[in-house]
Amino acid sequence: MSKIVLTVDDSRTMRDMLRMALVAAGYTVVQAEDGVHGLEVLAGSNPDVIITDINMPRMDGFGFIQNVRGGEEKHRALPILVLSTESDDAKKQRARAAGATGWIVKPFDPVKLVDAVRRVAA
Amino acid sequence: MEMIAKETTKPRELISFIIGKQEFCVDIMSVREIRGWSPATPLPHSPAFVRGVINLRGAVLSIVDLASRLGLPSSEPSARHVIIVAQVGSQIAGLLVDAVTGILTVTPETIRPTPDVASEMARSFVKGVLAIDNRMITLITLDHVLPSQELEAA
Amino acid sequence: MDAMAEIKQVFFQECEEQLFELEAGLLTIERGDDDPETVNAVFRAVHSIKGGAGAFNLTDLVHFAHVFENTMDLVRVGKLVPTQPLIKLMLRAADILADLVRAARDDETSDPGPREAMAVELKAYTPGAAPAAVEAAKPVKAKVEEEFVFVPTKVDFADLDDLNLMPTLHFRILFQPSAELYAKGNETTILFRELSRLGSMSVTCDSSKLPALDAIEAEGAYFTWSVDLETSEDEEAVKAVFDFVEWDSALTIELIESAPAEEEPFVFQPTMVDADLLNSISDVPLEVPVEAAKPQLALVASKADKAAPSDDHAPADKKEAATATIRVDLERVDRLIDLVGELVINQAMLAERVAELGLARMSAVSIGLDELEQLTREIQDSVMAIRAQPVKSVFQRMPRLVREVALQTGKTVRLVTEGEGTEVDKTVIERLSDPLTHMIRNAIDHGLEKPEVRRAAGKPEEGLLKVAALHRSGRIVIEISDDGAGINRPRVRAIAVEKGLIAPEAKLSDEEIDNLIFLPGFSTAAVISDISGRGVGMDVVKRSIQALGGRISIVSRPGLGSTFTMSLPLTLAVLDGMVVSVAGQTLVIPLTAVVEILLPQATTVHNFGGNSRVMGVRNEFIPLIDVGQVLQYRSEDIDPKMGVALLVEAEGGVRNALLVDAIQGQRQVVIKSLEANYGHVPGIAAATILGDGRVALILDVDAVVVDSRAEFASSLPLAG
The missing domain is CATH 1.10.287 (Helix Hairpins)
Structure with missing residues (x-):
């Protein structure tokens, strides 16, 4: 069974790039377009890792992480990587405070992305 | 250059047909299919040699009365007439003729220059003549068989 | 096309959407809407463009988007008030961003002048308003510059050799996770697995802090781990493993000694990691099932196995239900x-x-x-x-056009669009853009007055231009209306006379005068400025609309404005037609043109002029056109009483009666091109194939009407 990664990003370009990199590395990719959609997709799928953007309509990445951490028991400890163009510590701290497992700086190098996913995937 | 070299050595295949009492032929490469006559829908404001348009498996193509086009006396088409569906440039047209007589395989040297009795028709259509078994067959080109844009606007 | 090129295409498509959002958002804010979500959406649009541009190494775009984003961020966090001048500036910045996107898409280099000037203007807002934010932005910018490189790292073979000769280092790592670490989805097991990729290691666990069984909290953390690692990697690589957890654990990494290089640094010795131990580790965060950790052992076993986290390369399809669209050729x-x-x-x-x-x-x-x-x-x-x-793709180009033309003409214009979700065939959309652009230029240039003139006329200085799309009886209707001065009828008339288009003494209704602007030869240097100019007159607009099977008309009220109405078929592939017989031929007349079916009587048809006839319809005399004669199917008039008259409406609302022999019925027909294998036929729009397999021609009602009108007019005394 290939591992499942849920990607949450409002940009089709980013979703496509994430998918390309992850599928090439053998992952199965499930996509959502914003936080609200992400929670819906999460409820119906069983991802091993979540990658989420921060700036999104309806529910942003912070809100999404908080909801995952405070939600269903089986998803609470899921590794969540944050995609962010911001690489400063303040943003990392905020992502961490919200419960992110790790982060990936955009634009990402596919090798580093796959590396980061592997580093958190159970 | 290469094209010319090929043309002068390779035998060509031609389709021969009859209009009235004369025999003509065209290059087989331009012929798509041969079918029987079916009534055409006349086109308003079109030259007399355009018989109208027919439906060929969903495509609308015009029928050119080749007799009329070549300046020969033409007759009302009947079920015995034949339509040669041919590629003319980027378009497809149906050529109305009396009957198809066969396929000729000729070498380029068989084709003689057009006799010097050049009429208007000869200048624009005739590419040469062939003498086979005492028959004289005129080789024509289809390049100008459809009405030109100027004609059609008139 | 490779996958990356495909994604790049998606990126540019998405950019267009983002640019539209950006512009629409800015216009909403301009109108005084201060919904924070609008500001967020606007910010997100620029942010997304920047993000994608970075991935494709589009430096100019990244830089400009970054400057733009910074200014916008200040508005977003409330440090900068979106005043009208600022919004106007941002709208122009949006245009420049759009140019950059298109230049990048078309692989062109754009003139750096405008964007550099704009960047300076945008930056002017950042320091004064919030110095702190600018400071904060700086390192980000530096970061962006170094990070958007998306190229594989070059590896020199010499370096690789060096790597092999790297001395083996021996690290002792003391690691005490906090409960937080588990709460965020990290796991000691996985961290150790990562460490084991670096070399060979042994792990010991200090469980002395483990409380009595009844005091154990499910999500607590009680262990301190000690790891001895032999690796050829440096300390940075070891630290990187703990990158995500450094705040949630106590961590010390200590270099103990350098082992000699000959000790086969790359060989991993699995025996040093006890499988049972790894299993027991995974027991620590109690809510994590043991099974989840088991498959890891296979991976732990080899450092060389860098490729996939799993060997399963099964198509990644069954979980992709989230995508609701597919792309089709x-x-x-x-x-x-x-x-x-x-x-x-x-x-x-x-x-x-x-x-x-x-x-x-x-x-x-x-x-x-x-x-x-x-x-x-x-x-x-x-x-x-x-x-x-949806026509949105055409409509979204309009705000910019309006801004530019307004700027060139010194007019203030507010554009309102409606019905941009209205759907129509792709080909129609593509061919709609040019005429629409021209009509909008025309409306601003000729329709709307300058602010001072408007003020004098007691109107608001800002002119209103409305572009609306809607479906009406199986067609798409696009209305372009302005609240300008309306058609200057005396002037239009004078021009038409001067150009010899009408006789000086011709009596024309207001409506007929308005429609003169569509005549070929009307628009000349005397009336066109460089805005509406470009060598195109309204006659060209009209022709291109007609080529689409459409109609255009104008309604003008002096002092109040004009409305141009275009009506187009929804598709160019089928039409609803009335099948009629004319002189033994079968013809199709587009149903949309037919207003009414009339039965001519001897008393209602009158000869008029030379060989024209009119038909009385409710106190009005309407030209009667014999279709059979127009199409040269017959040369003699038929007795109108033997036929049927179809009251048709051509563009401009002009009414005529078409005389045909009989009506066969109504039917939807598939439009077949005559041009494909023949050419254009006057009076004929296209062909179709009827149930009997024969070709029937589709009448071009407008052309027939225009043709016979000309003849009709020539038979009348006034136009000589």
Whole structure:
């Protein structure tokens, strides 16, 4: 069974790039377009890792992480990587405070992305 | 250059047909299919040699009365007439003729220059003549068989 | 096309959407809407463009988007008030961003002048308003510059050799995770697995802090781990493993000694990691099931196995239900449309054959055939819907056009668009853009007055331009209306006389004068400025609309403004037609043109002028056009009483009666091009294939009317 990664990003370009990199590395990719959609997709799928953007309509990445951490028991400890163009510590701290497992700086190098996913995937 | 070299050595295949009492032929490469006559829908404001348009498996193509086009006396088409569906440039047209007589395989040297009795028709259509078994067959080109844009606007 | 190029295409498509959002958002804010979500959406649009541009190494775009984003961020966090000048500036910045996107898409280099000037203007807002934010932005910018490089790292073979000779280092790592670490989805097991990739290691666990069983909290953390690692990697690599957890654990990494390089640094010794131990580790965060950790052992075993986290390369499809759209080649859709066209024709042929059999209306065959017809039509509609797109893609180019033309003409214009979700065939959309652009230019240039003139006329200085799309009786209607001065009729008339388009003494209604602007030869240097100019007059607009099977008309009220109305078919593939007989021929007349069916009487038809006839319809005399004569099917007039007259409305609302021999019925027909294998035929719009397999011509009502009008006019005394 290939591992499942849920990607949450409002940009089709980013979703496509994430998918390309992850599928090439053998992952199965499930996509959502914003936080609200992400929670819906999460409820119906069983991802091993979540990658989420921060700036999104309806529910942003912070809100999404908080909801995952405070939600269903089986998803609470899921590794969540944050995609962010911001690489400063303040943003990392905020992502961490919200419960992110790790982060990936955009634009990402596919090798580093796959590396980061592997580093958190159970 | 290469094209010319090929043309002068390779035998060509031609389709021969009859209009009235004369025999003509065209290059087989331009012929798509041969079918029987079916009534055409006349086109308003079109030259007399355009018989109208027919439906060929969903495509609308015009029928050119080749007799009329070549300046020969033409007759009302009947079920015995034949339509040669041919590629003319980027378009497809149906050529109305009396009957198809066969396929000729000729070498380029068989084709003689057009006799010097050049009429208007000869200048624009005739590419040469062939003498086979005492028959004289005129080789024509289809390049100008459809009405030109100027004609059609008139 | 490779995957990356495909994504790049998606990126540019998305950029267009983002640019539209950006512009629409800014316009909303300009109108005084201060919904924070609008500001967020605007910010996100620029942010997304920047993000994607970074991935494709589009430096100019990244830089400009970054400056833009910074200014916008200040508005977002409330440090900068979106004043009208600032919004105007941002709208212009949005235009420059759009230019950059298009330049990048077309692989062109754009003039750096405008964007650099704009960047300076944008930056001017950042320091004064919030110095702190600028400081914060700086390092980010530096970061962006170094990070958008998306190229594989170059590896020199010499370096690789060096790597092999790297000395083995021996690290002792003391690691004490906090409960937080588990709460965020990290796990000691995984961290150790990562460490084991670096070299060989042994792990010991200090469980002395483990409380009595009844005091153990499910999500607590009680262990301190000690790891001895032998690796050829440096300390940075070891630290990187703990990158995500450094705040949630106590961590010390200590270099103990350098081992000699000859000790085969890359060989991993699995025996040093005890499988049971790894399993027991995974027991620590109690909520994590043991099974989850088990498969890891296979991975731990080899450092060389860098490729995939799993060998399972099964297609990644079953979990992708989230995507609701697919991309299909246009060619395939068009092939399908062609086939459905054939189906429609075949169905019609079948119906005709069955009708010939004279079966009862309620016979099983007839009923089945009716159902087939129903289905065929539904299939056709569904297939057509695939090609349908909202007019949004054309409309979204309009705000910028309006801004530019307004700037050039010194007018203030507010653009209101409506119905941008209205769908129409893709080809129609593509060919709509040019005429629409021209009409908008025309409306601003000629329709709207300058602010001072408007003020003097007691109107608001800001002119209103409305572009609306809607569906009306099976066609798409686009209205372009302005609240300007309306058509200057005396002037238009004077020009038309001067150009010899009408006789000086010609009596024309207001409506007829308004429609003079569509005449070829009307727009000349005397009336066109460089805005509406570009060598195109309204006659060209009209022709291009007609080429689409459309009509255009104008309604103008002096002092109040003008409304141009374009009406176009929803698709260029089928039309609803009235099948008629004329001189033994079968013709199709587009149903949309037909207003009414009239039966001519001896008392209602009158000869007029030379060889023209008119028909009295409710106190009005309407030119009667014999279609058979216009199309040269016959040279003699037929007795109107023997035929049927169709009251048709051509563009501009001009009414005529078309005389035909008989009406056969109404039918949806598939449009076949005559141009493909022949050429244009005057008075004929296209061809179609009827149920009997024969070709029928589709009448070009507008052309026939215009043609005979000219003849009609020449038979009248006034135009000589």
